[in-house]
Amino acid sequence: MVMIHKVLVANRGEIAIRIFHTLREMGIRSVAVYTEVDGRSLHVRTADESSRVENYLDTREILRAAAETGADAIHPGYGFLSENAAFAEACEQAKLTFIGPRPQTIRRMGDKLESKRVMKDAGVPVVPTWDAEPPANAYPVLVKAVGGGGGKGMRLVEHPRDLNEAKAAASREAAKAFNDDRVFVEKYISNPRHIEFQVFGDTLGSVIHVFERECSIQRRHQKIIEETPSPAVSPDLRAKMGEAAVAAARAVGYVGAGTVEFILSPDGQFYFLEMNTRLQVEHPVTEMTTGLDLVREQVLVANGQPLSIKQTDVRQSGHSLECRIYAEVPEENFRPDTGSIAVYRPPTGPGIRLDSGVEQDSEVGFHYDPMLAKLIVWAPTRDASIERMQRALSEFVLLGVRNNIEFLHRVVSHADFKAGKIDTHFLEHHAELRKPTTTEIPVEALLAASLTSSDSRGHRGTNGADQTFDDVWQSGAWRNA
Numbered sequence: 460m461v462m463i464h465k466v467l468v469a470n471r472g473e474i475a476i477r478i479f480h481t482l483r484e485m486g487i488r489s490v491a492v493y494t495e496v497d498g499r500s501l502h503v504r505t506a507d508e509s510s511r512v513e514n515y516l517d518t519r520e521i522l523r524a525a526a527e528t529g530a531d532a533i534h535p536g537y538g539f540l541s542e543n544a545a546f547a548e549a550c551e552q553a554k555l556t557f558i559g560p561r562p563q564t565i566r567r568m569g570d571k572l573e574s575k576r577v578m579k580d581a582g583v584p585v586v587p588t589w590d591a592e593p594p595a596n597a598y599p600v601l602v603k604a605v606g607g608g609g610g611k612g613m614r615l616v617e618h619p620r621d622l623n624e625a626k627a628a629a630s631r632e633a634a635k636a637f638n639d640d641r642v643f644v645e646k647y648i649s650n651p652r653h654i655e656f657q658v659f660g661d662t663l664g665s666v667i668h669v670f671e672r673e674c675s676i677q678r679r680h681q682k683i684i685e686e687t688p689s690p691a692v693s694p695d696l697r698a699k700m701g702e703a704a705v706a707a708a709r710a711v712g713y714v715g716a717g718t719v720e721f722i723l724s725p726d727g728q729f730y731f732l733e734m735n736t737r738l739q740v741e742h743p744v745t746e747m748t749t750g751l752d753l754v755r756e757q758v759l760v761a762n763g764q765p766l767s768i769k770q771t772d773v774r775q776s777g778h779s780l781e782c783r784i785y786a787e788v789p790e791e792n793f794r795p796d797t798g799s800i801a802v803y804r805p806p807t808g809p810g811i812r813l814d815s816g817v818e819q820d821s822e823v824g825f826h827y828d829p830m831l832a833k834l835i836v837w838a839p840t841r842d843a844s845i846e847r848m849q850r851a852l853s854e855f856v857l858l859g860v861r862n863n864i865e866f867l868h869r870v871v872s873h874a875d876f877k878a879g880k881i882d883t884h885f886l887e888h889h890a891e892l893r894k895p896t897t898t899e900i901p902v903e904a905l906l907a908a909s910l911t912s913s914d915s916r917g918h919r920g921t922n923g924a925d926q927t928f929d930d931v932w933q934s935g936a937w938r939n940a
């Protein structure tokens with residue numbers, strides 16, 4: 460049996476830190492890698508050791524760092540090299556344990572057409588798909604890139620006359636982004652919900668699912684709020700979808716943590732969308748409601764050990780909600796922002812978990828994804844979970860970089876969100892949520908107040924002339940009404 464003693468995490472930010480925490484609990488040493496601009500980042504100081512690389516995507520550099528530090532395994536996190544079959548192979552060749560599925564599984568599932576063929580054969584419902592021309596009554600349709608990801612290379616086509624042009628444009632975009640210009644056509648499902656299942660397989664042949672996550676709140680096809688259980692999934696539907704997810708994982712002999720993504724149509728039909736062969740950003744909501752540590756399970760499986768739990772023992776209790784905290788400006792079409800975090804006071808208290816990649820004085824640059832942290836809550840019911848998230852978001856002080864905290868607060872406070880009436884178009888249909896309410900104090904005003912000294916107290920504050928940041932904070936006046 461392989462025995463993992465030291466793991467290099469080929470990633471940065473909150474996910475690297477999240478993985479270091481579990482490694483420390485398991486008594487496994489950790490190695491961080493960092494690029495020049497990340498030299499002072501929090502993840503570097505959280506690991507036991509660190510090694511500088513030119514680029515997080517450079518396989519040779521990562522393998523060199525592993526050799527130099529004596530790591531015997533590599534955890535890729537999400538993004539970067541996590542779904543790169545060639546990287547997983549290179550790890551194997553270098554006698555390093557890749558903490559993830561087999562290279563051939565990554566390769567097959569990374570091809571949207573191949574993965575659909577496999578799922579169809581396994582009896583999993585897939586969205587109707589055409590290589591060439593769909594019938595006229597199939598419209599509207601989506602043109603998608605075979606190698607796609609992150610919503611890139613996707614185009615909605617309402618009318619047959621626009622198909623060829625859309626395919627050509629998607630193909631050009633795909634060639635640039637994925638080095639693969641193949642595209643295909645898929646039926647467009649109106650007003651769907653995004654429901655995914657966490658699956659897990661071990662090398663001894665056990666495959667389980669650990670329930671669903673609903674990720675319908677998206678901007679630009681990217682998730683920003685996730686929850687489990689989904690308010691749209693009945694026990695009966697959960698059983699059916701869970702069975703399909705396990706069948707999907709079994710069909711490819713899945714080993715490790717994976718996610719089977721479905722779209723759920725308003726008529727209750729669900730369809731396989733794709734399989735992500737890695738740990739998901741939103742995995743904490745599953746951990747909060749099941750008590751499992753998914754990174755620990757990943758390490759066990761990579762070590763050749765059985766999963767710690769059987770399907771019949773997996774239980775879910777209560778409800779969990781996650782909000783992704785981004786350095787971005789929702790009012791300006793979610794453009795990313797950069798700067799130095801002048802004040803960082805995350806919420807604490809019952810039922811709160813923060814997976815953060817930053818701290819006070821961290822620099823937020825333009826080199827990497829602007830996600831700063833994930834705020835996760837747990838409560839016995841969905842209603843209580845939403846109340847807790849509202850409380851947590853309103854206590855979260857993050858100054859110096861513009862961010863989406865107030866926007867998230869408006870979203871979780873919306874009557875339709877509270878009622879569970881959501882689909883993947885929620886944010887487009889509620890564009891008003893992007894505008895601040897008049898009672899909100901601009902971040903710049905708070906920042907000015909927080910930075911003023913006694914001789915120039917708070918003259919830029921909108922809440923009265925003589926207020927320091929602490930006055931404003933204590934009064935609670937900056938919160939959403």
Ligand code: ADP
Nearest residue numbers: 586607608609610611645646647648653680883
């Ligand atoms: P990517 O791999 O680029 O992320 P996905 O296939 O996972 O693309 O789809 C991303 C999102 O796009 C989904 O969560 C959903 O909101 C939307 N979407 C994808 N396929 C369809 C479809 N056939 N009908 C309606 N919406 C879709």
